[in-house]
Amino acid sequence: MERIYANRKFIIIGLFLLVGTIFVARLFYIQIIADKYILSANNNVLRYITQYPARGLIYDRNGKLLVYNEAAYDLMVIPKQVKSFDTLELCSLIGISKEEFIDHLKKARNYSPFRPSIFEAQISRENYGFLEEKMFSFPGFFVQPRTLRKYTYPAAAHTLGYIGEVSPELILKNPYYRSGDYIGISGIERSYEELLRGKKGMKIQVVDVFNRPKGSFQHGKYDTTAFAGTDLYSSLDIELQLYGEKLMAGKKGSIVAIEPSTGEILCMVSSPSYDPNLLVGRDRRKNYVKLSQDSVIVPLFNRAEMAMYPPGSTFKLVDALIGQQEGVLGPDTRYACPGGFSLGNGKMVGCHSHQSPLNLRESIMISCNTYYCRVFRSIIDKKSFRTTREGYETWRNHVMSFGFGKKLGIDLPGELNGNIPSPGYYDRYHGKNRWTSMAIISLAIGQGEIGITPIQLANLAALISNRGSYFVPHFVKAIGSKDKLNEAFSTKKKSDIDPAYFDIVIQGMEDVVLSGTARASKLDSITICGKTGTAQNPHGKNHSLFIAFAPMESPKIAISVVVENAGFGAAWAAPIASLMIEKYLTRKVKRTDIENNMINGTLNSAAKVIDQ
């Protein structure tokens, strides 16, 4: 049987030879006849150059440029393409030693022999000029342009924030970013990152085997354009900010100023601060380490929103409003003050000596502790509440409608909630239903477990000046161009206090500055309404607080000042607030003696101390 088919072997062998011949013919064609492959091979390297768009600029409310970009150049290397060359020349051109050169090249090789990595970051513009001419003699190296952030003024570091290299964890979560890209890490740079960063583009260049660019690949058909970042117009008033930082120099604390009619933040000072330009460029890492490791003054910490303080006497305003709303307080409600408020077990909440009794308006001006302990109790123990818990809950809800106890929702990262303890907290601490208004009496005068942030305080000032309504404080006024207003913060919020009850409180606040606890800080031409506070500090000297708004008739600025470990509110916080108001409303400060005291005085001395 086999013999019959034996001849088929020829067909099979024939098939082998046929295929072989076809292949040989094809080889002949592509290797010998066609030129284009040889040419293509030489022109074959595709280099992907990422086009980094310019990051959005940031302006202040008057159009002054705050943050801009400066060109920088990274020297990149593809280790496998590096052939021997005059290394000394390259070293001298970019200003590194031969050892550093070897070290950098080894690092690049460890990263990847085939992929480009940064050989030397941020070469200066002058060096770049000299270098670019000679690039062809350094095979395997090329220059990638970058931009660096620059800050016009050495101020507002916490608010503006800074940018840094994106972390590997974030790259995993968000593939838009590649290793070595920059991203906003704090402040506005972070919260508006998506707008500021624009969109990367990609240019594909054809480079021959010897690393010489030959033009764009397919006439740029596959290139994508980069989109520049969106500019931001902030509500910051840089002159006011600079002034505030000058006043706060050498002290720990913060200043927050808001425009009450819009919620726009005019300035946010956190002291101690630092020059934002320190965290830019080649010295960035060095400076960052220095700043972040300073655990005494913690300069990277934005006290205005990340620090919590007991509000002290400033909180009496809140009690005054809640009391009226709950119907237990009126303009003529009087309480006598025998020097303090008795807690019943021999202890007392002390008060400074003053005339007695006081009505509501006077109680604000004089800041009487006894008065407010009485008011607080009358709210909590109101007959219509069945339990203390119910009374406290009602009180707490009122307080939270002022924006306390939870984040306001400003457009900066890291805002704290603040703390208005929940009823459950006291249940756990004292036992369920086993606490009365006396147990929590320190809340009445803004002490105890209550915690607020300076921005919440400033918001309180704005809220009072608007008779109960406020806009969420924010920095960015307009996006893209001056007219494109930021719609995200245009919702008006209201506290749950009837607007009619605010008048008497405002009058009280006017008195505070005219003849009350802050009378040393009054301005001749402008009516300031304010309230002092002294927050007790178990770790050291008391903190000095002050909130205010001005002018009384149509408020343009609401401000809160916190100076840590500075004693009475009237001693430091009030004068500073007053100077800031003067600066903002008149653009000039005439009371240079007070100014000098604030700037140059140490915290041991003080301006005229007024009895609280």
Add this chain to the structure above:
Amino acid sequence: MFILYLALVFIGWLNIYSAVYNESHQSIVDFSQRYGKQLIWIVAALFLAMLTLLIDGKFYSQFAYLFYGITLLMLVAVLFTGKTISGSKSWFQVGGIALQPAEFAKIGTALAISKYLSIIEIDLKKPRNLLTVTAIILFPALLILLQDDTGSAIVFLAFVAVLYRAGMSGRLMAILVAIPMLAVLSLVMNKFILIGLLLVAAGLYYLYTQRRIQTIIALAVIYIASVGLVFSVDFVFQHVLEQHQKVRINVLLGKESDLKGAGYNVNQSLIAIGSGGVLGKGFLQGTQTKYNFVPEQSTDFIFCTVGEEWGFMGSVLVMGLFISLLIRIVMVAERQRSRFSRLYGYGVASIIFFHFAINIGMTLGLVPVIGIPLPFFSYGGSSLWAFTILLFIFIRQDSYRYELL
């Protein structure tokens, strides 16, 4: 034959060395690099070869079905416990080595069909026998398809040559050959033009041969079947093929130039080979392969290194070696006394030929990108060992020939 084998393996290794060559790794025996590993595989392969030769010749024919069964089991097992590499769940991970049962299944199938066809009364013209042997071939092929390794599955088509030599109807063979050709034509040309041409061909055939009713009927049936084929190819292409497969075919046909995807591979391959010129750029001097522009250049596209560095001369030499090996296998197969050995030999030649034709065809841009290795050249333990065993079983069978006398 042995010499040819050694020559191919050695040259293959040289080219892997070049393809993976990296200036910072100077030592030849660096085992972290592929050429180092391939050296290990080669040594192991030689060892396997020796082992294969030592085993008694009759062993292979007696245990043919057993081998086949074992490879089938491995194919099933890998579906459950296998590792997925490059989209195919076709690998076992054993220690530091990855083994591909599909490669060994080719050996098992070759043995099995040789055994089956060597049964004295077998006549492949009987449909039942034909179907049985087809089933033996298709079974492993389907299992491999389930692994998502279309390339390796297609290789089993090569066995049709064995069937042809074993007495399958010549007409059937002609039809089997005509079908893919027609399919290709229908992808390249406009359907209707093609159908028209077929009509013309049918008409001519009719005119120039006996005009019998049977001829007309047969002609009509063939014509209708062809038209059906043309349309179904079109349908399969549009609706059944996966996107990447479609693209590859289109790239091949010149309808698409997907420079970043499938087209990129072939384009780079052509550039690499084409730039070799007559004499090539020299050992280790291939710029395209040196800078890794050709993807998969140590596995599926290994021939590019040959083309670029050894040029036309070198490429023709390598191809010559392969063709010589194939022809030699066929000649040796013919002089076998036992049907089993002869058919097995054809099995070996078919498989090696199929790999050779598809792989090199792919690098030359003549065949769509189907990922199958070039025997003895492409990097990979499974592939090298499987081909080695495949070949050496046959060498053993050949020497056994003397013992039969």
